[in-house]
Every structure is written in C-alpha cells, then in structure tokens.
Amino acid sequence: MLGTEVELTKQLKTYLEEETKRMDHIKKFLNLIESQVSRAKGHDCYVIGRAALATKDFYHALMWLQEALDRLDQENNTTLISRIHILNNLVHPTFQQDNIEHALALVEEILSIDPGHVEAKKNKIYYESLINNRTLMAEEQEKVDFKTTDDTDSIGNSLKQSSIQYVSMNNKNFQVKNQRPGTNLELKSRQAFEEICRQQHAQLSKKRQATLFCRYRHNNHPYIILRPVKEEKVLDEPAIFLFHDVVSDSDIEKIKALAVPGLQRALVRNAATNTITPTNDRISKRY
Structure with missing residues (x-):
C-alpha cells in the first residue's frame, strides 16, 4: 500500500502542477482580452464617429467623436489625429442635435488653436447670430409675460431660470442634448436589438456565470496543437462560444x-x- 500512496501523491502533484499551468494560461488569456478591449484608441473612435457622420447619424457621431476627444486627452497626444480634427468634426453633429451654445464653445476652441481657421470663423458668426436671435425672442416673450400675467412667482421663477442658464453658458457647463431620432416603436425595436448585441439581455446568475470559461483548444489536432485556438464561452444557454485570433x-x-x-x-x-x-x-x- 505504501507504494500506491507514493504513486498517488506523485500523480496528484503532477495534476496540480498541470492545473496551475492551465490557470496561468487562462489568466494570461483574460489579460490579453482586457488589453484588447481597452486598446481602442482615440483614432478608432474618431473613425467610427466619422462613419456615422457620413451617414448623417448625428446621434452616434456625437457620442463617438466626443469619446475620441476624451481619449485623446488620456493618450497624451500619441494618437494618429490631432485635437482640431476631432473638434472640427464634432461641431456639426453637436449643432444638428440642437446644442448651439456647446457648438459655439467647440468653434471657439478651434479658433484658440488655429485663429485662421476659415470654417470655424464662419460657424462662429452663424452660431452667435442664432443665439442672439433666440435671446431676443426670449426677452420679447418675457415682456409679454409681464404684461399678461399677475403671477409674480411665475415671473420670478422664469427670471431665475434665465439667470441659471446664463451662468451655465458663461462657465461652459453645457448639458449636451443627444436625442435619438425615430418613433417610439422604432426606438424600442432598436434598443432591444442593441441590447441583444451587447448581451445585456442575459443577466446571468452566479451559478450560470460559474459555467463560463476561457481556454486553449486544440483537440489534439497536429496543425493546431502548437498554437491552440483561444476559446471563450460567453453564454451557457444557448451555448455561445467566441474564438479569438482565428x-x-x-x-x-x-x-x-x-x-x-x-x-x-x-x-x-x-x-x-x-x-x-x-x-x-x-x-x-x-x-
């Protein structure tokens, strides 16, 4: 029996060593996936934003170009594009989504970088005229309100709101609107479609999450045994597998x-x- 116990101990030790190596491989694989997800640069976001802008999808163009701008700040100018390129493309969807003040702020930032930027100069004049016209219309409406109502509280609230908006504009703290076009039915269908793509519909329990895994697969095939396929099980039911770098x-x-x-x-x-x-x-x- 002593020999059997020694042999079992050796086999157990070998098994544990192999499992440790396998876990190291899985850990490296997960780190690789995380690095690829976080590797999206400002340039990648810029390209997606430009593609959305080309199809007049201002909703996605605004989001992706703003993300490109944010990532540019994080990348310490290591990206393939300059800040002025992103700003120049971000202005149009920002304006189209009815954010005139914010579009004006973007134009002013472009001019601070390149004072001779012709398009930015024209846009600045145009946006300022729109804002001035809207301000005049608001003032005229306030005069009408003063004449037609005795509700001083309502007038006070209106003036207070105008003051808050004015301060917000001076501080460049804009709440950017980004309304998605389409009917309620279309938006509901689109939202469901995108949730499926992101797997947001699958809120897995911890028990189901425990069945998911990442591993190297080769099936003892001579062609891939030296370079096994990276396999990721992303959903248990229905079973969905993702194979990386195939x-x-x-x-x-x-x-x-x-x-x-x-x-x-x-x-x-x-x-x-x-x-x-x-x-x-x-x-x-x-x-």
Whole structure:
C-alpha cells in the first residue's frame, strides 16, 4: 500500500502542477482580452464617429467623436489625429442635435488653436447670430409675460431660470442634448436589438456565470496543437462560444469583399403602414 500512496501523491502533484499551468494560461488569456478591449484608441473612435457622420447619424457621431476627444486627452497626444480634427468634426453633429451654445464653445476652441481657421470663423458668426436671435425672442416673450400675467412667482421663477442658464453658458457647463431620432416603436425595436448585441439581455446568475470559461483548444489536432485556438464561452444557454485570433485581418477583408455583393438589407413588414420596407438592423442574401 505504501507504494500506491507514493504513486498517488506523485500523480496528484503532477495534476496540480498541470492545473496551475492551465490557470496561468487562462489568466494570461483574460489579460490579453482586457488589453484588447481597452486598446481602442482615440483614432478608432474618431473613425467610427466619422462613419456615422457620413451617414448623417448625428446621434452616434456625437457620442463617438466626443469619446475620441476624451481619449485623446488620456493618450497624451500619441494618437494618429490631432485635437482640431476631432473638434472640427464634432461641431456639426453637436449643432444638428440642437446644442448651439456647446457648438459655439467647440468653434471657439478651434479658433484658440488655429485663429485662421476659415470654417470655424464662419460657424462662429452663424452660431452667435442664432443665439442672439433666440435671446431676443426670449426677452420679447418675457415682456409679454409681464404684461399678461399677475403671477409674480411665475415671473420670478422664469427670471431665475434665465439667470441659471446664463451662468451655465458663461462657465461652459453645457448639458449636451443627444436625442435619438425615430418613433417610439422604432426606438424600442432598436434598443432591444442593441441590447441583444451587447448581451445585456442575459443577466446571468452566479451559478450560470460559474459555467463560463476561457481556454486553449486544440483537440489534439497536429496543425493546431502548437498554437491552440483561444476559446471563450460567453453564454451557457444557448451555448455561445467566441474564438479569438482565428482568421487574420487580411483574410477577413477578402471574405467581406466576396460576401458584400451578395448581400442586401432585409425586408420587413412595417406594422404601422403595413408595407414592406428595408430595415437597417438586418441583412439577407441577394436573390
């Protein structure tokens, strides 16, 4: 029995060493994933914002370009783009989303960097005229309110609100509006679609989270045994696996180039108009 106990001890020690190595691999793998997620630079956000701006998607353009600006400050100017490029593109969606004061502040920042910026000069004049006209209209409305109401509390509250807005403008503390266009039905459908993409619909319990894992998989295949595939189980039911670094970027571009000509926007029935219309959420095979 003594020999058996010694052998079991050796096997147990070997098993623990292998498990420790496996855990180290998993830890390195998780660190790699985290580094890739946080590696998105200001330039990446800028490119996405520009793409949204090109399609007149001002809602996403404003968010991504603002994120690019924030990350630029964190990256100590190591990004491929300059601050003035981001600001110049951020002005338009900011204005389109009815944030004139904030757009003016962005233009003034551009001029502080480049006083000779022609487009910024024109925008500054235009935005200031809009703000002045709106201020005059507000003052005229206040005069009408003074003449047509005896409710002094209401007038006092109105003046107080105007004062707060004025101070906020001077301090450049703008609450940027970014209303998403579309009907309630469209917005609800879009929100559900995006939540699924982000897996926000799957609020897993700790028990279910414990079944998720990351590992290197090779299935004893001679071609990949020296370079196993990075496998991540992201959902247990239905089982969804994510394989990292399987296809190179160049191969991905080739596949996309071959596939795109055969794809089109999916057609769905509009519940409101009972007509068939293309949707921006899905694609289908071109017939």
